[in-house]
Each structure stands twice: as C-alpha cells, then as structure tokens.
Amino acid sequence: MGREPGTVRIEDVARAAGVSIMSVSRALRGVEGVSEATRARITRLAAEMGYAPSRLAGSLARATSNLVCISVPTLFDAVFAEIISGMRVTLTHAGLETIIETSDYSRAREAAWIERMIKWSPAALVLSGVDHAPKARARLESAGIPVLEIWDVTPRPIDLCVGIDHRAAGAAMGRHLAGLGYRRPAYIGIRPGRDPRAEKRAAGLAEAFAEHGVALAQQRVDGPPSFETGHIGARRALARSPRPDVLYFLNDHLAFGGLMACEAAGLSVPGDIGVAGFNGLNINDVLPRRLTTSETPREQMGKTAARLLVAAIRGVRPEPCLAMPVALAPGATTRAILRA
Amino acid sequence: MGREPGTVRIEDVARAAGVSIMSVSRALRGVEGVSEATRARITRLAAEMGYAPSRLAGSLARATSNLVCISVPTLFDAVFAEIISGMRVTLTHAGLETIIETSDYSRAREAAWIERMIKWSPAALVLSGVDHAPKARARLESAGIPVLEIWDVTPRPIDLCVGIDHRAAGAAMGRHLAGLGYRRPAYIGIRPGRDPRAEKRAAGLAEAFAEHGVALAQQRVDGPPSFETGHIGARRALARSPRPDVLYFLNDHLAFGGLMACEAAGLSVPGDIGVAGFNGLNINDVLPRRLTTSETPREQMGKTAARLLVAAIRGVRPEPCLAMPVALAPGATTRAILRA
DNA sequence: AAAAAGAACGTTAGCGCTAACGTAGAGAGG
DNA sequence: CCTCTCTACGTTAGCGCTAACGTTCTTTTT
Numbered sequence: 001m002g003r004e005p006g007t008v009r010i011e012d013v014a015r016a017a018g019v020s021i022m023s024v025s026r027a028l029r030g031v032e033g034v035s036e037a038t039r040a041r042i043t044r045l046a047a048e049m050g051y052a053p054s055r056l057a058g059s060l061a062r063a064t065s066n067l068v069c070i071s072v073p074t075l076f077d078a079v080f081a082e083i084i085s086g087m088r089v090t091l092t093h094a095g096l097e098t099i100i101e102t103s104d105y106s107r108a109r110e111a112a113w114i115e116r117m118i119k120w121s122p123a124a125l126v127l128s129g130v131d132h133a134p135k136a137r138a139r140l141e142s143a144g145i146p147v148l149e150i151w152d153v154t155p156r157p158i159d160l161c162v163g164i165d166h167r168a169a170g171a172a173m174g175r176h177l178a179g180l181g182y183r184r185p186a187y188i189g190i191r192p193g194r195d196p197r198a199e200k201r202a203a204g205l206a207e208a209f210a211e212h213g214v215a216l217a218q219q220r221v222d223g224p225p226s227f228e229t230g231h232i233g234a235r236r237a238l239a240r241s242p243r244p245d246v247l248y249f250l251n252d253h254l255a256f257g258g259l260m261a262c263e264a265a266g267l268s269v270p271g272d273i274g275v276a277g278f279n280g281l282n283i284n285d286v287l288p289r290r291l292t293t294s295e296t297p298r299e300q301m302g303k304t305a306a307r308l309l310v311a312a313i314r315g316v317r318p319e320p321c322l323a324m325p326v327a328l329a330p331g332a333t334t335r336a337i338l339r340a
Numbered sequence: 341m342g343r344e345p346g347t348v349r350i351e352d353v354a355r356a357a358g359v360s361i362m363s364v365s366r367a368l369r370g371v372e373g374v375s376e377a378t379r380a381r382i383t384r385l386a387a388e389m390g391y392a393p394s395r396l397a398g399s400l401a402r403a404t405s406n407l408v409c410i411s412v413p414t415l416f417d418a419v420f421a422e423i424i425s426g427m428r429v430t431l432t433h434a435g436l437e438t439i440i441e442t443s444d445y446s447r448a449r450e451a452a453w454i455e456r457m458i459k460w461s462p463a464a465l466v467l468s469g470v471d472h473a474p475k476a477r478a479r480l481e482s483a484g485i486p487v488l489e490i491w492d493v494t495p496r497p498i499d500l501c502v503g504i505d506h507r508a509a510g511a512a513m514g515r516h517l518a519g520l521g522y523r524r525p526a527y528i529g530i531r532p533g534r535d536p537r538a539e540k541r542a543a544g545l546a547e548a549f550a551e552h553g554v555a556l557a558q559q560r561v562d563g564p565p566s567f568e569t570g571h572i573g574a575r576r577a578l579a580r581s582p583r584p585d586v587l588y589f590l591n592d593h594l595a596f597g598g599l600m601a602c603e604a605a606g607l608s609v610p611g612d613i614g615v616a617g618f619n620g621l622n623i624n625d626v627l628p629r630r631l632t633t634s635e636t637p638r639e640q641m642g643k644t645a646a647r648l649l650v651a652a653i654r655g656v657r658p659e660p661c662l663a664m665p666v667a668l669a670p671g672a673t674t675r676a677i678l679r680a
Numbered sequence: 681a682a683a684a685a686g687a688a689c690g691t692t693a694g695c696g697c698t699a700a701c702g703t704a705g706a707g708a709g710g
Numbered sequence: 711c712c713t714c715t716c717t718a719c720g721t722t723a724g725c726g727c728t729a730a731c732g733t734t735c736t737t738t739t740t
Contacts, residue, residue: 006482009726020690025728035688050479055459056400057726060695065396075424081415085442097456100440102425116437119395139390142346231626257626264628286571286597288604349696360720365698375718397696400725 008051016049017042028053059121068309069099069117070126071110073195077225077253079279079298080128083150086302087126087309094310096123103128105194111136118143123313126305130154130161131196146312150305152197153323160312162305162322169294169326170201170248173276174208176328177246180335182274185209186217186244188233188254190225198225198250201278205248217244230254234261238273246274246334252281255291259333274334280327290331297324348391356389357382368393399461408649409439409457410466411450413535417565417593419619419638420468423490426642427466427649434650436463443468445534451476458483463653466645470494470501471536486652490645492537493663500652502645502662509634509666510541510588513616514548516668517586520675522614525549526557526584528573528594530565538565538590541618545588557584570594574601578613586614586674592621595631599673614674620667630671637664 014021019038026033027042034042059065068091072080084100091098099117103110111133117125118139124146130153140147140158149161177185187202189195206216219237223229230249234257237244247262249255255277262269269275269289280295301324308318330336354361359378366373367382374382399405408431412420424440431438439457443450451473457465458479464486470493480487480498489501517525527542529535546556559577563569570589574597577584587602589595595617599609607613609629620635641664648658670676 006484007726011726021726022691022728023689026689029728033688038688052455052459054400054461054726056396056405056461057695058728060394060396060400060697061726061728063695075415075421076418078416078418081421084415088442097439099437102428115392119392121394121396144346227623227626256623260626260628283567283596286567286600288600347696351696361696362698362721363719366719369698373718378718394696397725398698400727401696401698403725 008049010051010053013042013046013049013051017045063121064123065121066096067099067117067120067122068096068124068126069101069113069120069122071101071103071113072128073103073105074225075100075102077251078281079251079296080151082298083302083305086299087306088302090303090306090310094313096310096313107131107133107136111139114139118145124148124309126150126309127158128152129196130157130163146309148305148309148312150301152200153321155321157321160305160308160318160320160322162301162308162324164296164301164324164326166197166200167204167207169278169296170204170206171208172204172326172328173201173248173278173294174205175211176330177205177248177274177276177334178209178212178214180274180337182246182334183212183214184217184242184245185214185248186219186237186240186246187248187250188219188221188230188237188258189250190229191220191222195225195250198278201250202248225250225253227253227257227260230257231261232257234258235265238262238265238267244273246276249275249277252277252279252283252291252293255293255333256283256287259291270332270334276334280329284331289333290329292331292334293329295327295329297326300324348389350391350393353382353386353389353391357385403461404463405461406436407439407457407460407462408436408464408466409441409453409460409462411441411443411453412468413443413445414565415440415442417591418621419591419636420491422638423642423645426639427646428642430643430646430650434653436650436653447471447473447476451479454479458485464488464649466490466649467498468492469536470497470503486649488645488649488652490641492540493661495661497661500645500648500658500660500662502641502648502664504636504641504664504666506537506540507544507547509618509636510544510546511548512544512666512668513541513588513618513634514545515551516670517545517588517614517616517674518549518552518554520614520677522586522674523552523554524557524582524585525554525588526559526577526580526586527588527590528559528561528570528577528598529590530569531560531562535565535590538618541590542588565590565593567593567597567600570597571601572597574598575605578602578605578607584613586616589615589617592617592619592623592631592633595633595673596623596627599631610672610674616674620669624671629673630669632671632674633669635667635669637666640664 010021010024014024023034024042027039101113114136126148128151130149147158149157152163189198219233221229221233259275267273276292278294280293284291350361350364354364363374364382367379441453454476466488468491470489487498489497492503529538559573561569561573599615602609616632618634620633624630
C-alpha cells in the first residue's frame with residue numbers, strides 16, 4: 001500500500017495543470033473530450049514532471065492489460081527467436097507489450113504458465129504448436145482471452161492459428177528423396193513426445209516412403225535438439241546395418257551435426273550418404289555445400305500472425321487458420337539426380 | 341471497468357467460505373493470521389472455483405509487481421538465451437515473472453523500453469552491458485528499482501553487475517596469439533558502437549599486440565553479428581595486403597563463417613591463417629577442428645546474477661559487482677606452437 | 681429568442697486487491 | 711475474578727486509474 005514518495009501520480013499532473021484527473025487521463029490516452037490546447041498543455045506538463053501512467057492501475061480499471069504472453073519451446077533455436085522477432089514489430093506498433101516463456105517442450109510447464117498469465121488479464125496469449133494439455137485448452141476457452149497458435153496448423157484451433165503443415169513438409173521431403181532414388185531412409189530425432197511438430201514431419205516422410213514400399217528407420221537420441229544430438233544420432237545410425245542411404249534430421253541443427261559426423265566417419269556426402277534437414281537456417285549461407293532442407297517462413301509467419309492477433313484483440317475475427325508455404329530447398333548434401 | 345462476467349473474485353471465494361476477503365487473501369498468500377483449518381478450506385474452495393488472484397490488483401495494492409524485466413541485445417545469438425535460461429530457474433523459483441526485450445543493440449530502444457517498463461512497477465530490471473543512454477541511467481537511479489547489469493562489468497554499476505571483463509578476455513587472447521608468433525592480426529567485427537562489449541575485446545586484443553609493437557588491423561562489416569557477416573568480413577580481410585596471419589572475430593558465429601570463407605578461399609587453417617572466436621558455442625562440439633575461442637560461463641552467470649538479484653529485491657545489498665572467469669580455449673584453428 | 685445540440689470539462693463509483701488497524705473470544709497469570 | 715495477552719479473524723481506507731454519467735457554457739437551429 002505504501003505510495004512511493006517520489007512517484008508522480010495523475011492527480012499531481014491534474015493539479016499542476018489546473019484540471020481534473022479525467023482531463024489528464026483523456027489527454028494522455030489520446031481520447032476525445034479535451035480541447036487541443038488543453039491536451040498540449042497537459043502533455044507538456046506531464047513530460048516535464050516525469051509522469052509515467054501506472055499500467056497496473058490502468059489495466060485494472062479497464063479489466064484488461066496490453067500484455068501479449070508468448071510461449072515457445074526454446075530460445076536456443078533461432079527459429080522461435082525469428083518468429084517472435086517477426087511478431088514484435090507489429091505488436092509493439094499496436095502498443096502491446098510481450099512476455100515470453102520457454103516451455104522446454106513441456107506441456108505441463110506450458111499449462112502452469114498459462115495459469116500464471118491469466119492473472120495478468122493479458123490482451124492475448126500466443127502458444128507454440130497445437131498440442132496442449134487438455135486442462136489448458138479448457139481454461140483458455142472459458143477465459144475469453146484471444147489465443148493464437150503458431151508454428152503448426154490444425155482444423156480446430158482454439159481461436160486462431162498461423163503455421164505450417166509439418167506433415168506435408170515431411171511428405172514433400174520424402175517424395176523428393178524417394179524420387180532421387182534413396183531407399184534406406186532414416187529419421188534422426190529426439191525422444192518421441194517432446195516435439196510434436198518434428199513427429200509430424202517424420203510421419204510425413206514415412207508416408208511418402210511407404211508409397212514406395214520403403215520403411216523409415218528411426219534413430220532417437222535422448223537430448224536437446226542441438227548440433228551435438230545430431231552428431232550422436234548420425235553416428236548411431238551409421239553403425240546400423242544396413243547403413244541408411246539418406247538421413248532426415250529433426251532440423252538443421254541436428255543435420256549440421258550429423259553432416260559433421262558423416263564426414264568424420266570418412267563418408268562422402270552426398271556420394272555415400274544423403275543428409276537433409278529442416279528450417280533453412282542461415283548457417284546454410286556459409287557452408288561449402290548447402291544443406292538440403294525445407295525453408296520455413298519464420299519472420300513472415302510472425303508478422304502475419306501478429307497482424308491477425310491485433311485484429312482479433314480489436315474484435316475482428318478473421319479466418320481462424322492460416323497455413324504458410326514451406327519451400328523445399330534441395331542442396332548439395334543429397335544427390336542431384338536419380339541414381340541408376 | 342467492465343467486470344468480466346465469468347471471473348471469480350476474491351469476494352466470491354470469501355462468501356463461499358463464509359469468511360472475510362482478508363482471510364482469503366491471507367490464506368492464499370501464505371501469510372499468518374488464519375488457522376490452518378480455515379486456510380485449508382479456503383485453498384480447496386479457491387481451487388474448486390477456479391479462482392485466479394488478479395496480479396494487477398495485487399501489484400497495485402502493494403505498489404510493486406513480481407515482474408523482472410530483462411533487456412538483451414538479441415535472441416538470435418544463443419548466448420543471451422543461455423544467460424536468460426540460467427536466470428529463469430532462480431527467478432521463477434522466487435515467484436518472479438520475467439519480461440524479455442530485445443534492444444537490437446540500440447541504446448535508444450533500451451531507454452524507451454525502460455520508460456515503458458517503469459509503468460509496471462517491476463520488482464527489478466536487468467540490462468545487458470554497462471553502457472546505457474545517460475537519461476536511462478538517471479531515470480533508473482531515481483526510480484528506486486533494483487537494477488542488475490549483466491554480461492559486462494564496471495567499477496560503477498547502477499546497482500549490481502555480474503559479467504565478464506571483455507577487455508581482459510580480448511587481451512588474454514591477444515597474448516596467446518602473440519605468443520604463438522602471429523604478427524599480422526586482424527579483428528573482424530560489425531559497425532563500431534553497436535556492440536560495446538565486442539569493442540572492449542578488440543581493444544584488449546590491440547593492447548596485447550601493441551606490447552609486441554604490432555598494430556591490429558580491423559575489418560568492419562555493416563550487418564548483424566551472424567555467420568554470414570563473418571564470412572563477408574573474412575573475405576574482405578583476406579583480400580588485404582599484407583594478408584593477415586590471424587583473424588580474431590567478434591564471436592564464434594562470425595568466426596565459423598570466417599573459417600568457411602578461409603577454406604573456400606583455398607587457405608589452410610591453421611597452416612596459412614589462424615582463426616579465433618569468442619564464447620565457446622556448442623557448434624564447437626561437432627566441428628572436425630575445434631575453434632580457438634574463449635569460453636564464457638553464460639548459464640552460470642545467469643544463475644549467479646539471479647541469486648544476487650533476488651537477494652537485492654528482498655532488501656539485501658551484496659557485493660555490487662561480480663566478474664566471472666573466462667577460459668581461453670585454444671583449438672585447432674590456430675597454431676599449436678610458436679612458429680620459428 | 682427559446683430550445684436543442686454539442687464541446688469541454690468535472691464527479692462518482694468502482695476495478696480487485698492489501699496494509700494497517702480494530703475487535704471478539706480463549707487462555708494465562710496473579 | 712479481573713486484567714493481560716494472544717490468536718484469529720473483520721473493517722476501513724486506500725493503490726492509481728477509467729467508464730459512465732453529470733454539468734456548464736457555447737453554438738446552432740427553427
């Protein structure tokens with residue numbers, strides 16, 4: 001309850017300007033109901049006095065804050081940093097503040113965080129993916145807060161979703177690789193259940209190869225989705241018999257680690273084995289051989305998502321689900337043409 | 341002002357429990373003044389009713405929130421993600437919520453953000469580096485909010501600082517490289533003024549070489565601190581005459597890009613040219629030749645910083661400035677021994 | 681010129697919570 | 711038996727702001 005002694009309150013500005021606090025409130029919020037002359041005087045005075053309107057009080061009075069709470073699995077992967085970066089421009093422009101959480105691929109952590117965030121009366125919530133704890137989904141649907149799901153798509157989003165079709169992306173890569181004549185594919189990923197999007201891509205890949213009567217081998221590594229994990233996964237996959245002829249990694253991080261492992265094992269890429277990743281990270285721009293990958297529009301996805309979200313916050317309900325394009329980017333780590 | 345219809349208020353819980361709202365408040369906050377039986381009953385009821393105490397109202401009444409606002413230059417670089425990750429564990433455990441901002445290496449953006457954050461009555465602010473806009477510093481000193489500066493050190497922090505001595509780290513690398521016989525060093529970085537810490541490292545390196553009467557060449561690239569920027573910078577540096585015999589990059593990202601550029605140019609590393617970076621990123625774990633670099637304790641720094649910050653929030657003033665160790669990590673991208 | 685309309689303010693009543701203080705009743709001490 | 715103290719509550723008065731509704735006073739309309 002202690003009122004900070006140095007704090008300038010709206011009342012102080014009102015007194016100094018010789019008006020009521022409502023005029024100050026209206027003037028500073030840019031709301032109608034004050035003459036331009038008065039508004040200018042108040043604005044100047046407020047700046048001089050170093051008045052900073054309390055968001056706590058304002059949000060409490062309006063029963064909603066300008067916070068947009070964003071949950072991503074991790075920030076170690078630049079992918080989510082890029083999506084967030086894309087969103088921020090639009091959100092900041094709309095006067096919204098962002099809170100970021102990293103769930104470390106845990107639904108329970110995401111659910112607990114949602115519970116905490118609701119207490120802030122946020123303007124909106126942004127979740128990564130479309131697979132959430134059932135409790136969390138129920139809570140959100142009853143809370144009436146706009147929810148945006150990013151990075152994945154579903155026909156039944158909570159409110160809005162903007163993402164990519166991971167299964168289709170995996171299938172596209174699968175068809176591409178199968179078309180190049182690969183017949184002993186292996187997927188290198190982390191423990192199942194951690195990253196649902198990666199599982200969908202793997203499933204898509206498996207589907208595509210299944211059309212050729214080929215089964216997908218899987219090599220799981222218990223660890224974070226890192227360079228090192230790809231390195232380990234590749235080493236293990238290479239030790240298998242028969243040796244895979246192409247490795248599809250969870251993402252480009254793992255793929256790069258895997259590429260290093262293949263070369264360290266004395267294998268020629270793509271001569272002896274193919275390597276493919278996912279995302280189109282910028283490490284690709286400096287590699288002597290570009291990684292075969294699928295390019296995802298992270299920044300653009302963020303921008304689009306934020307635009308839709310701002311509209312939703314303002315009461316517009318646009319199309320509920322938007323799928324962004326994924327571009328297959330054949331590189332030099334897989335064959336260029338069908339091998340006879 | 342609209343009271344959301346579905347919202348459960350503390351009053352609703354109080355009525356249901358047949359007690360006053362203060363008992364509910366006390367019970368749920370774990371404060372003394374309620375019998376254990378009553379507390380248990382209230383806690384159970386609150387959970388059943390789905391009551392979520394409003395942080396807005398609570399923070400307003402207390403005149404301080406549980407928000408810790410953290411500003412970092414970028415999240416594209418995993419370095420800051422790791423520092424944040426280290427801090428979060430401790431902060432979350434202490435019941436603090438984190439807000440993250442990326443300033444994109446702009447003091448003006450940092451200053452504007454500080455201004456916005458003050459309106460939330462945060463429990464503390466965390467800034468990256470010790471070089472801030474003068475206005476921002478003044479504002480913070482008068483606001484009475486605990487401020488933690490991370491990633492760099494200074495004898496005169498705003499409140500607390502936990503970081504590393506970048507000049508010393510640069511000097512240590514300089515002495516190491518000079519000791520290996522390198523005499524035509526070049527620093528590859530981004531536009532001066534963007535990253536003050538990198539400038540300090542470059543200055544340290546220059547100092548060390550100056551002791552041998554050697555001047556440091558500099559190659560600046562106008563761009564983000566990325567793989568690509570290192571690639572471009574290295575290409576340009578290699579075109580110079582005389583050609584440098586060792587390249588010290590802003591960080592490991594640039595260094596890796598530069599390493600690729602050197603190899604693409606047909607140079608042998610470390611035979612023809614040495615390459616050194618900074619940070620000790622985990623990409624190093626999968627490279628065929630480890631990059632010569634300085635390892636920084638990011639996660640540990642975050643943990644330590646958060647511990648100090650929590651203490652400061654609770655009113656304890658520990659040592660104001662803490663320097664963490666930086667470990668020189670000679671790799672295979674520089675000579676192993678002095679060349680005759 | 682009287683009535684209606686509109687601009688530019690001010691007043692009132694909260695938003696949902698907590699600090700500080702008040703109070704009733706039980707138990708202890710003399 | 712009467713204080714005294716302590717526990718377990720309740721009551722009061724805000725925290726700093728905004729929505730909704732008044733109140734002037736000027737301008738427009740008929």
